[in-house]
Amino acid sequence: MAGLLDGKAALVTGGGNGIGRATALALAREGARVAVADYEGAAAESTVAAINAAGGQARSLTGDVTEEAAVQQMVQATVAAYGRLDCAFNNAGIAPHQVEASGQPTHAWSERSFDRLIAVNLKGVWLCMKHELAQMKAQGAGAIVNTASIAGLIGLQNACAYVASKHAVIGLTKTAALEYAKEKIRVNAVCPGFIRTRMTEQAFETRGMVLRAMTPQGRAGEPEEIAEMVVFLCSDRASYVTGAAYQVDGGWTAM
Numbered sequence: 001m002a003g004l005l006d007g008k009a010a011l012v013t014g015g016g017n018g019i020g021r022a023t024a025l026a027l028a029r030e031g032a033r034v035a036v037a038d039y040e041g042a043a044a045e046s047t048v049a050a051i052n053a054a055g056g057q058a059r060s061l062t063g064d065v066t067e068e069a070a071v072q073q074m075v076q077a078t079v080a081a082y083g084r085l086d087c088a089f090n091n092a093g094i095a096p097h098q099v100e101a102s103g104q105p106t107h108a109w110s111e112r113s114f115d116r117l118i119a120v121n122l123k124g125v126w127l128c129m130k131h132e133l134a135q136m137k138a139q140g141a142g143a144i145v146n147t148a149s150i151a152g153l154i155g156l157q158n159a160c161a162y163v164a165s166k167h168a169v170i171g172l173t174k175t176a177a178l179e180y181a182k183e184k185i186r187v188n189a190v191c192p193g194f195i196r197t198r199m200t201e202q203a204f205e206t207r208g209m210v211l212r213a214m215t216p217q218g219r220a221g222e223p224e225e226i227a228e229m230v231v232f233l234c235s236d237r238a239s240y241v242t243g244a245a246y247q248v249d250g251g252w253t254a255m
C-alpha cells in the first residue's frame with residue numbers, strides 16, 4: 001500500500017527525542033526520506049537507526065537551531081542528500097526548566113533565561129523557515145509544520161518566555177502562510193497539550209495528577225499522537241490547509 005508521503009524528502013528538527021523522534025519515525029513509515037536534525041548528535045543517530053531498522057531511509061544532522069550557519073547547513077545537507085525538501089517539521093524547543101526558570105513568575109525570570117528560551121523556540125523556528133522557504137520557493141512547493149503548543153493559545157503560569165515564544169510561533173506560521181500561499185507552500189502549526197516526553201518528565205512526577213485532571217481525556221498524550229497530525233499536515237491530503245494551528249491536547253483548550 002502506498003504511503004502518504006511516498007517520494008517526499010523531509011527535515012525534522014529536535015528529531016532525537018520525544019515528539020520529533022516519533023514524528024521522524026511516522027514520516028518515514030509513510031514513505032518520506034527523513035533528515036533527522038538535533039543538537040544532540042547521538043540522539044539524532046539513534047532515531048536514524050530506528051528508522052533504518054524499520055526499513056525506512058534517514059540520515060542524521062547536528063547543529064543548534066539558534067545559529068543561522070548551522071540551520072543553513074541542515075537545509076543544504078537535506079537537499080544534497082535527497083535532491084529537494086518537501087516537508088519540514090520545525091520542532092526543536094526547550095522548556096523553562098531547561099533555562100533555569102522553573103517555577104518562576106514573570107518578574108523573577110533572568111534576562112539570560114528569557115533570551116535563550118526565545119532564541120531556541122522563536123528565532124530557531126524563524127531561521128529554519130527562512131532557509132526552508134527559500135528552498136521550497138525555488139522548487140515550487142512545500143509544506144512546513146511548526147511546533148507551537150497550547151501555550152501558543154492560552155497563558156500558563158510561570159512560563160512567560162515559553163508562552164510568548166509559542167504565541168509568536170503561531171504568528172510566524174500565519175504570516176508565512178499568507179506570504180507563500182500562491183507559491184504552493186503551506187505553513188501550519190501543531191499545538192500539543194501535555195505530552196509524555198523528556199521535557200515533561202519532571203512536571204508529570206510533581207504535578208501529574210493535576211495535569212491529568214486539567215485534561216478532559218484524563219491522561220497525558222503520547223508523542224506518536226502529535227506525529228499523526230504532522231504527517232497529515234505534511235501530506236497532500238491537507239492540500240487546502242494553511243495558516244492553521246491545530247490543537248492535539250486531549251481537549252485541554254476546549255475548557
Ligand SMILES: NC(=O)c1ccc[n+]([C@@H]2O[C@H](COP(=O)([O-])OP(=O)(O)OC[C@H]3O[C@@H](n4cnc5c(N)ncnc54)[C@H](O)[C@@H]3O)[C@@H](O)[C@H]2O)c1
Binds near residue numbers: 017037043065148
Ligand atoms: N512535551 C510536551 O508536553 C510539549 C507540549 C507542547 C509543545 N511541546 C513542544 O514540542 C517540541 C518538542 O518537545 P519534546 O517534548 O519532544 O521535548 P524533548 O526534550 O523530548 O525533545 C526536544 C529535542 O529538541 C532538541 N533541541 C533542543 N534545543 C535545540 C537546539 N537549540 N537546536 C537543535 N535541537 C535542539 C533536543 O536535543 C531534543 O532532542 C518543543 O518545541 C516543545 O516546546 C512539547
